Amino acid sequence: RHCDDGFTFLTPIGLHYYLPAYMTTELVDPETADCLLDSLIGLFQGDRHYSGERYLAFWQLLDSAQLSLVGRWLDHYQTAYHFNDSTIFEVETARSWIASFPRIQSGG
Numbered sequence: 485r486h487c488d489d490g491f492t493f494l495t496p497i498g499l500h501y502y503l504p505a506y507m508t509t510e511l512v513d514p515e516t517a518d519c520l521l522d523s524l525i526g527l528f529q530g531d532r533h534y535s536g537e538r539y540l541a542f543w544q545l546l547d548s549a550q551l552s553l554v555g556r557w558l559d560h561y562q563t564a565y566h567f568n569d570s571t572i573f574e575v576e577t578a579r580s581w582i583a584s585f586p587r588i589q590s591g592g
Contacts, residue, residue: 491523492533496542499527507557514564525561528554528578530585543585551582 510517
């Protein structure tokens with residue numbers, strides 16, 4: 485939970501390195517990681533806080549297996565946090581953002 489503040493300060497390589505830990509923390513202990521949830525779903529949606537050039541560089545680091553894991557995390561998010569229609573909208577927005585992002589041929 486105390487690492488949430490650092491999420492937005494990570495470089496693309498740092499975010500790429502720590503993303504599995506952030507995702508796992510939310511899966512293992514969602515109550516403790518509650519503040520990470522907004523950061524993760526915001527990143528996966530490419531919202532205004534996570535759509536700058538450095539975050540675009542982050543997405544270029546992900547290969548197809550890692551993108552698949554992000555998709556599986558989104559499945560979990562939709563199932564675990566299905567409070568209202570906004571969750572469905574967030575997941576659809578995230579999937580659309582991820583699908584439309586240009587992939588580097590050699591890396592992803």
